[in-house]
Amino acid sequence: MSSPTAVNPNVDIETALAHMAEGLTPLGPRRPAMVGIHTGGVWVARRLHKLLDLEDPLGSLDISFYRDDFTRIGVNPQVKASNLPIDIENRHVILVDDVLHTGRTIRAALNEIFDYGRPASVTLAVLIERSGRELPIEAQVVGAHMKLNKNQHVKLVGPEPLALAVQETGG
């Protein structure tokens, strides 16, 4: 593996967040419950939660115990506790993540959400939708799209200020 090279992602985060908020506004009358995925998804969710002025407190999920690669790489030693301060039973849930890539994180998050209750619906909102899906999962609300090669990785850094970093690995 050669040393990673930084690539300018050329995405304005504020514009992307505003775009997401606009896409989520029609859900307003259904009193949606917002849940962010650790760590980047929680940062994005915090901003959206404020922009949309949601009344219920924000929830956070750490999907470490639901990952599909435990038998390969083990448990994440930096796992944080999931915290869903609201009862999601029968609620319209907005699930927020920073980057939608393979779809595996979202698969794990959906499984975890259903261990808390049966939501009326789940809407997926992501800051960055990138290429590389390995599961049939798509986001309903997207801040920005990025076409990246397999060896390119986009990462959200934050929480203040939020910034995107694209790295290229050799191979």
Place this chain on the structure above:
Amino acid sequence: MTGNLQFDAQGRLRHFLTIDGLSRETILEIFTIAESFISVGEREIKKVPLARGKTVVNLFFESSTRTRTTFEIAAKRLSADVINLNVGASSAAKGETLLDTVRNLEAMHTDLFVVRHNQAGAAYLIAAHVPPHVHIINAGDGAHAHPTQAVLDAFTIRRHKGGFENLKVAIVGDILYSRVARSLIRVLDILGVPEVRVIAPRTLLPTAVETLGVRSYTDMGEGLDDADVIVMLRLQRERMRGALIPSEQEYFNLYGLTPGKLECAKPDAIVMHPGPMNRGLEIDSAVADGPQSVILPQVTNGIAVRMAIMALVLGGREPAEGGRPA
């Protein structure tokens, strides 16, 4: 007997046999994972799919209700399949050797054995003879070690005291026969507790106990003075040979934790006991059920800590490709 057996070539935990050789970092990692499992235990659905499809055998050569039950619940909350075997009552009685019992269970594709035995070193012996994909957790071997209990006790101390830096911890009672005491003294040392005391009658103190880095006391009032944490041990009458205590009443008068003796400690001191308690022998009911007792939280914490240890030893060993993908 060394603890090296519990690590693989990369230094990662493969078995959990003893506190010896564990780093502070590994213990704190167990705490972090256990904290997350605490919140899982508070949910409506208390299970995570981490160990789905794994088979856990609770191999108990010595009777135990609490430890076996908490290991069983821990494994079930990780979605593993659990079999409880009380071997004392079956194969051993028919003359099968320890390793033959294990080999038979291994042939049934067991992934993890939780072993309790009345002989020190039993878990090591098994760990030395299983293939690499089989894991062993020591749930108490004779008077030698009870490492998961020690970690859960330390975890309970951290949850109630916030840290370990300025603590005075007093361990009271049957130090001589207590595997809990041995493992706990080790773990508190690794975590940097500045002062650990043991309080017991001379007959229940191991010779040269000070070499473990503790101060020993035979008087409760002196030993409990200004303590932040009091760990009461069960008087293990079943392990005692000969008359080590004068009489139960006299033991209670001298070493039983009563509200009066508790006043020697700090006003916010916590009282712990690994269970099962002998009420009226080592602890007074007024203390066991009182506001300073964290004996029941210890049980709850024990499940989370055992889940974390199981998850650590059962987890895969490959390095993640390019970090953890989104």
